[in-house]
Amino acid sequence: MKEGELVMLVDTKKRKYLIVLKKNSFFEFHKGKISHDDLLRKSPGEKIISSKGEELLILKPALFDFVLKKMKRISQVIYPKDIGQILILGDIFPGAKVLEAGTGSGALTCFLVRAVGEKGKVVSVDERKDMIETAKKNIETFYNKKVEEIKHLKLERANLKDVKEKEFDRVILDLPDPWNYLLKIKKVLKQGGILICWLPTVLQIFKLIEEVEKKFYKNFELQGIYETLQREWQKKGRSLRPKDLMVGHTGFLIIFYKIK
Ligand SMILES: C[S@@+](CC[C@H](N)C(=O)[O-])C[C@H]1O[C@@H](n2cnc3c(N)ncnc32)[C@H](O)[C@@H]1O
Numbered sequence: 001m002k003e004g005e006l007v008m009l010v011d012t013k014k015r016k017y018l019i020v021l022k023k024n025s026f027f028e029f030h031k032g033k034i035s036h037d038d039l040l041r042k043s044p045g046e047k048i049i050s051s052k053g054e055e056l057l058i059l060k061p062a063l064f065d066f067v068l069k070k071m072k073r074i075s076q077v078i079y080p081k082d083i084g085q086i087l088i089l090g091d092i093f094p095g096a097k098v099l100e101a102g103t104g105s106g107a108l109t110c111f112l113v114r115a116v117g118e119k120g121k122v123v124s125v126d127e128r129k130d131m132i133e134t135a136k137k138n139i140e141t142f143y144n145k146k147v148e149e150i151k152h153l154k155l156e157r158a159n160l161k162d163v164k165e166k167e168f169d170r171v172i173l174d175l176p177d178p179w180n181y182l183l184k185i186k187k188v189l190k191q192g193g194i195l196i197c198w199l200p201t202v203l204q205i206f207k208l209i210e211e212v213e214k215k216f217y218k219n220f221e222l223q224g225i226y227e228t229l230q231r232e233w234q235k236k237g238r239s240l241r242p243k244d245l246m247v248g249h250t251g252f253l254i255i256f257y258k259i260k
């Protein structure tokens with residue numbers, strides 16, 4: 001492992017700690033401390049003992065660990081359980097050209113960059129400067145490189161209505177009023193492409209679909225409306241059952257085909 005890389009430590013109670021490796025530093029927690037220099041000499045999959053005798057498993061964090069445990073959030077982020085659905089139901093493929101608005105803290109952007117790969121392209125816009133700056137830092141922390149080095153990502157401070165680029169395979173909207181941008185999406189999304197909208201309330205879904213049915217029925221065809229509930233289970237001795245707590249509500253996915 002190298003300096004600047006993210007590492008995840010898992011304690012005996014399965015608690016996860018994400019840290020960025022830095023020479024001459026220490027990670028301190030309630031069960032003692034661990035030297036980063038010692039971690040730099042280890043590999044993922046190995047274990048390390050803290051100064052108070054706690055054994056920790058060393059791993060490279062998955063992107064969902066980073067989003068849930070480490071990423072700086074100044075907006076509501078889309079949860080990994082829902083991002084999984086966006087990638088599959090929205091059919092995000094390697095080589096795809098994807099437009100995302102708004103970027104927010106960059107949770108979805110991090111996944112999109114990986115899903116489309118270097119042959120694809122992600123254009124992610126947010127009208128707020130602080131959002132773009134936060135997303136930039138988050139992306140750089142996870143990928144351990146400057147955002148400028150990720151050539152297939154264009155992170156831009158802009159309002160969706162000012163996006164000039166066209167011929168997108170997919171458009172993903174996580175903003176409160178997607179019905180106001182249908183004309184814009186009609187222009188920038190390829191025929192046969194897919195529009196994916198993320199909305200937290202049913203009134204928003206209703207308004208969006210009504211707008212499509214009234215004014216854009218020739219351009220967009222509803223593919224589906226989805227909600228994803230994920231229940232995690234646990235095993236403790238002879239007891240194997242769902243965990244007491246789960247995330248009750250995040251939002252809904254509304255997906256359309258662009259038909260004309
Ligand atoms: C909930 S956040 C997005 C979170 C993001 N999907 C994530 O996973 O981290 C919504 C963002 O949309 C941005 N936004 C709202 N309307 C916009 C518009 N018309 N053009 C560009 N960005 C917009 C807001 O500034 C805000 O940062």
